[in-house]
Amino acid sequence: MDAEERVQAAANFLLQSPPGEINDVLNDVRNIISDDDLLQDGILPALKEYNLVQFITVDVPGQKHQTIVSDAAKVPSLFEGEERFLDPRSKTSFAFDHIGLEASEPQAVEPDPEAEPFRVALEGAILTHLSSHYYDGVATVFAKPGTAQQFIIQLVANKYNPTNFWSGRWRSQYDIDLEEKSVTGKIQVNVHYYEQGNVQLATTHDVSFLLPTAVLESSSNSAASKIIALIGGEEDRYQQSLNSSYQEMGEKTFKGLRRALPLTRQKIDWDKVTGYKLGAELSSSKALFSNS
Amino acid sequence: MSDLVDSMLDLMRRLPPTRTEENVAALINICPDYADDLLGSVDQPLQLKTDRTTGREYLACDYNRDGESYRSPWSNEYDPPLDDGTVPTPKLRKLEIAANEAFDTYRELYYEGGVSSVYLWDLDEGGFAGVVLLKKIMTPASPNEPSGSWDSIHVFETSERGRQAHYKLTSTIMLHLVTRKSSEGEGDRPSNERKGIEGLKRDGEVSLSGSMTRQSEQDWPIHDGSSHITNTGRMIEEMEIKMRNLLQEVYFGKTRDIVYDLRSIDDLEKARRQKELQKELVGFIKR
Numbered sequence: 001m002d003a004e005e006r007v008q009a010a011a012n013f014l015l016q017s018p019p020g021e022i023n024d025v026l027n028d029v030r031n032i033i034s035d036d037d038l039l040q041d042g043i044l045p046a047l048k049e050y051n052l053v054q055f056i057t058v059d060v061p062g063q064k065h066q067t068i069v070s071d072a073a074k075v076p077s078l079f080e081g082e083e084r085f086l087d088p089r090s091k092t093s094f095a096f097d098h099i100g101l102e103a104s105e106p107q108a109v110e111p112d113p114e115a116e117p118f119r120v121a122l123e124g125a126i127l128t129h130l131s132s133h134y135y136d137g138v139a140t141v142f143a144k145p146g147t148a149q150q151f152i153i154q155l156v157a158n159k160y161n162p163t164n165f166w167s168g169r170w171r172s173q174y175d176i177d178l179e180e181k182s183v184t185g186k187i188q189v190n191v192h193y194y195e196q197g198n199v200q201l202a203t204t205h206d207v208s209f210l211l212p213t214a215v216l217e218s219s220s221n222s223a224a225s226k227i228i229a230l231i232g233g234e235e236d237r238y239q240q241s242l243n244s245s246y247q248e249m250g251e252k253t254f255k256g257l258r259r260a261l262p263l264t265r266q267k268i269d270w271d272k273v274t275g276y277k278l279g280a281e282l283s284s285s286k287a288l289f290s291n292s
Numbered sequence: 293m294s295d296l297v298d299s300m301l302d303l304m305r306r307l308p309p310t311r312t313e314e315n316v317a318a319l320i321n322i323c324p325d326y327a328d329d330l331l332g333s334v335d336q337p338l339q340l341k342t343d344r345t346t347g348r349e350y351l352a353c354d355y356n357r358d359g360e361s362y363r364s365p366w367s368n369e370y371d372p373p374l375d376d377g378t379v380p381t382p383k384l385r386k387l388e389i390a391a392n393e394a395f396d397t398y399r400e401l402y403y404e405g406g407v408s409s410v411y412l413w414d415l416d417e418g419g420f421a422g423v424v425l426l427k428k429i430m431t432p433a434s435p436n437e438p439s440g441s442w443d444s445i446h447v448f449e450t451s452e453r454g455r456q457a458h459y460k461l462t463s464t465i466m467l468h469l470v471t472r473k474s475s476e477g478e479g480d481r482p483s484n485e486r487k488g489i490e491g492l493k494r495d496g497e498v499s500l501s502g503s504m505t506r507q508s509e510q511d512w513p514i515h516d517g518s519s520h521i522t523n524t525g526r527m528i529e530e531m532e533i534k535m536r537n538l539l540q541e542v543y544f545g546k547t548r549d550i551v552y553d554l555r556s557i558d559d560l561e562k563a564r565r566q567k568e569l570q571k572e573l574v575g576f577i578k579r
Contacts, residue, residue: 001321009318016307016315025306031299032322132561135553157554168550182491189554191547198305199502201547210491230489236557238496241473243548245438245498249469250544253440257428257467258536262401268529270522273394 006033007042014046015053018192018200019169020160022050048098055156055171057138060087061094061106068140069096072152072173075109076145088142089123115143119151121224122176126153128225129232134170135159149178153231165195174231181211183231187238205238297329304334309502310468312336335464335503338427338443340407343367351409351425353445365392365409380412384420387517388412394521395424398529403428406442419451424528438471446528450520459523461508463531467539468501500543506535 001009010029017025026043033039050056057066067073067087075086075093084093085103091111094103111119123141130139137157144150155172174185185208191201215226262268300319307315313336320327331354339352345367352362358377361370368385370377380388391410399408406428414420426444443466450459475494508531512523 006322009322012318013303013307013315016311018306018308021306025303028299028303028306031296032303032319034296128561132559133556135556135560137554159550159553166546166550168554170551170554187496189551191550192306193502193542193546193550194305196506197502197504197542198307198309199500199504199542199547200308200310201498201500201551202308202310203496203498205494205496207495208491208493209489212489235555239551239555239557242498242551245471245473246544246548249438249440249471249498249500250540253430253438253469254467254540254543256430257403257440257442258532259402259404260533260536267533268398268401268525270394270525270529273397273525274390274518274521 003035003038003042006035007038010039011043011046014043015050017050019054019158019167019190020162021167021192022047044098051096051098051101054169055138055154056101057156057158058094058096058101058103060090060092061103063087063090063092065089066138068138068154068156070154072142072154073140086142088119088140112143112145112148114148115151118148118178118220118224119143121220122151122153122228124221125225125228126155129228130155133232133235137170151176151178166191166193168192172231172235176211176227178211178216181213181216182208183211183227184208185231185234187235189242203242207234207238209234296323297326297333300326300330301333309466310499335443335445335466335505337441337466338425338445340427341371343369344371345369349407351407351427353423353425355413355423355447356409356411363411365389365411378413381414384412384414387520388422390518391422391424391521391524394525395426395528398525399426402532403442415449415451419449421447421449422524423447424524435472436474438469440467440469442467444532446524446531448524448527450524452514455513455515456511457514457520457523458511459509459527461510461524461527461531462505463507463528463535464503464505465532465535465539466503467543469499469543470501471498472496473498500547502543504535504538504542506531506538 010033013029014022014025030036030039052070055068055070058069060067067089069085073085075084077084085096086093086109088111091109092106093109095105096103119141126139126141130137134157136159137155139153139155142152144152153174157170160167168191171188172185174183176183187205189201189203193199211227215223304315316330316334316336319330340349341352341362342349343364343366348366350364350366356363358370358374361372361374361377363370363377365388368379379385388410395408395410399406403426406426409425410422412420412422424446427442429441430439432439445464446461448459448461450457473496475492508527510527
């Protein structure tokens with residue numbers, strides 16, 4: 001396997017990291033590839049991609065809140081190769097270290113005056129939604145550059161509990177288009193449970209709906225909270241539907257794959273299983289059990 | 293360099309179980325020298341094969357592989373055919389045939405379908421070892437029905453001590469469950485739950501997948517040749533019952549609890565305010 005293929009394989013492993021375990025995966029990969037010089041340059045794009053896709057959160061310099069580092073947060077850079085991200089809430093852009101996961105070099109950013117009032121209204125409403133329904137989450141609202149009609153809401157909640165061998169991540173994104181009166185959303189949940197095993201829950205949920213005209217005709221604060229209420233309702237419904245998926249898989253699939261006990265509700269009498277000649281001669285399985 | 297194998301195993305404990313085969317193949321490409329260590333310690337989904345002689349299905353894994361060929365427990369033949377493929381001694385093969393019959397009955401009683409295979413081999417240091425494999429796949433009748441698969445791999449070693457035998461059992465169960473949901477499939481459900489919402493479209497998938505491993509060591513008396521089958525049968529039955537409960541707890545309890553540790557359907561702010569109010573009230577009464 002040549003160097004490029006090894007880097008590619010390493011990158012592929014990193015992108016599959018469960019929530020909060022990227023450093024553990026990176027340590028394993030370093031040991032397996034055992035060529036830090038090769039990895040140093042080679043895997044940065046993968047770490048970058050992982051951070052953006054997974055909505056990695058970062059402390060905003062000089063602020064008390066966190067923001068989401070994602071594709072939506074990218075700001076057009078002045079120099080080639082320079083990458084900066086935006087925290088719309090504090091109107092700050094910053095450079096981001098994809099390995100150390102820290103922000104630096106904060107700069108003030110002037111928001112689009114046309115989009116900002118509604119963006120702020122959405123931000124207020126989503127932060128209320130966040131504290132009402134998430135134990136520890138971060139939400140960011142971006143205005144799409146060049147238009148005052150399109151907004152992107154991103155939300156992420158993480159819980160890492162390595163002492164008890166589990167971690168979880170909930171991600172939501174909603175693209176709001178006031179012109180098309182539409183909301184397009186995606187919810188993704190990942191859970192990893194790895195005490196003496198490796199069990200993962202991975203869900204995706206795509207949803208889209210049209211905004212009622214009445215919602216958009218109200219004041220921007222009222223319209224924003226109505227939109228967030230619709231989104232919140234959809235999230236609640238999704239979380240409830242997860243319950244029914246669990247129930248369905250437990251009742252139908254799990255039980256259908258393997259019974260808890262044989263039809264007779266008794267464990268097998270192994271002396272009889274080996275004593276009998278099996279197959280056609282055995283007309284009824286009942287013969288295998290004692291006292292039956 | 294057990295250190296390297298440890299890193300590979302740690303990695304496999306973290307990466308998505310739905311992609312085990314692809315990731316094992318990638319690791320073997322990176323470190324071909326460790327292929328045997330890896331294949332011997334990472335359990336992969338069992339492959340279904342059909343015995344050319346008997347037409348019966350059997351399960352293929354690392355334990356009945358010789359080169360590129362797999363041995364069927366029914367005909368004892370390799371596919372593709374091998375002239376000098378490893379087979380058990382005649383005495384052990386006799387036990388293997390009986391074990392396959394016994395676990396086939398076990399399979400029918402607990403799985404009501406699926407496929408089972410048992411493979412035995414002699415150990416250099418005396419005694420013998422074996423693997424009991426069970427697999428069942430459920431394919432959905434319609435796109436919105438859940439599907440799933442169950443793979444059991446029970447590897448055991450036994451050594452006789454007079455009229456007693458000591459058994460060491462390592463059991464792995466791989467369980468995959470998938471449910472797909474789309475609004476097209478909800479056609480029979482009136483959509484008036486969300487009044488005034490037009491153009492509502494939903495599409496999603498829930499996948500619960502993984503594996504768990506447990507070990508057990510026990511001593512059992514031996515009366516005759518078939519005692520090994522009754523003894524391992526009891527141990528495996530007990531282990532599967534225990535592990536099925538464990539899987540149920542982790543899959544449907546633990547992972548669901550973690551989702552509810554991230555997000556709450558009930559309004560947390562309301563709950564916080566109520567708590568505050570209660571505190572105030574208690575303080576008021578005490579005064």
